[in-house]
Amino acid sequence: MMGAKISAIVIFDIDGVIRDVSGSYRRAIADTVEAFTEGAYRPSQDDIDRLKSEGCWNNDWHASQELVYRYFEQCGQARGDRPLDYDALVAFFQSRYRGTDPNTMNGYICQEPLLVSNGYFDRLTDAGMSWGFFSGAMRAEAAYILEGALKLKQPVVVAMEDAPSKPDPTGLFDAIARIEERHNCHNNAPVIYVGDTVADLYTVGKAQQERPQRTWVGVGVLPPHVHHNLERQAAYSENLKNAGAAIVLDNVEQLTPEVIGEIVD
Template identity: 65%
Template sequence: MNQKAIVIFDIDGVVRDVSGSYRRAIADTVEYFTNQAYRPSSLDIDQLKSEGVWNNDWEASQELIYRYFNAQGQSREQLQLDYNSIVAFFQSRYRGTDPDNWTGYICDEPLLLQPSYLEELTQASIGWGFFSGATRGSANYVLVKRLGLQSPVLIAMEDAPGKPDPTGLFATVEQLENGLNETPAIIYVGDTVADMYTVSKAREINPHRTWIGVGVLPPHVQETPVRSHTYGESLLTAGAAVVLSNVQQLNSVKIEEIVSSQ
């Protein structure tokens, strides 16, 4: 059976709403390591991520801490932040303190798609998988435990360099194609500038294939029309072919429409 297209999903902000989990953990971590002097707002975090290189939330937390102290006149060399301590604190908030029984913010993440949506793609001969900067444990928590997917194709943080490096995207495609002869269009669905840059870089490295970036507005930016518009524009500027307000709008009809317009 010929695949009409392959859709690869980012997870955070696309499959699950992380505004009250990952993003809350960033704010908690920055607040803790600045001795309660600074708690970044949702806009502060968006602004950092719009630079396109802060896909890793541990590194984003560290960068916000550095920038706060830099603004107070302290240099990075003076600070000597302990990255492992930042990661450990972040994880204690996001996963909880018990490594075997997670009780942190991850437990309360609203889902942004249903298994029936993925089933519809399968019925329409559209392959799908996941490439995410989340850890494998965190990604599987939502894909397997909450969505009930059986062994989904997944490239996670441990498997590839961070975005916008497209290595993980290539690896996901390779697993999904599994020796297929045809080369269907590849759609990568993400909610950040880094996700769209990943598609551009994939195109530079392998221009013989069709690479399409589809942007999704994460829930936290949809609170006001102005913020939705500004965020959507940043995704389009970064290379998105189209920006949707929910991933499930990318149904088989929409996919065919987007692929044929390329």
């Protein structure tokens, strides 16, 4: 049986696009680095941005570890001289982000402002577009925001446990396949991936290289922590464009069905 034709597939990153993580994930990074440098160094938002702009630190546990290592290298110590207990680092990070209660979330995740409304996804659906999520967040953390706060019903989500870290496009391909299977649609619709980091845009570029028969469009979104400073906005936007963003938006809801129609033509 032939399914309905989809005009476009839109896949969203979650952190910095769907929810503001400047006071949660990023705060947990800073807490973790400060703890594992024995209080000597707490990275700023700019420090984290500089690391993320390298395009290979999508996993915040790895990013935290790397910032710790780089601090000690700046102090003249080789990485081998400062072995880190990675499991302990992850546990500390999670105690800040998810919290200390094993049965419920009670950490920084509870304080994340939403950056999008439930109705936005209805508008995409009404315009004949399908959508889903590919994120480096863990499944439970993605569900907390998508199904809990946004009240989305069984959205297609590829999370940390499901695929290699970005910029590997495996998770993006998986999200698309799940959407096409759910809608019984295989018309090779153009794909838009919406993200706020260089790694997100590199993911689109790698997808294009591996599957050039399809139209791939990267859309950048400026995360909230850069909005208060025009110079930072301009620099952050330029980094996203240099990484492959077709357009850079202030907020994801600016990516309307009309704008999507224009950029996939």
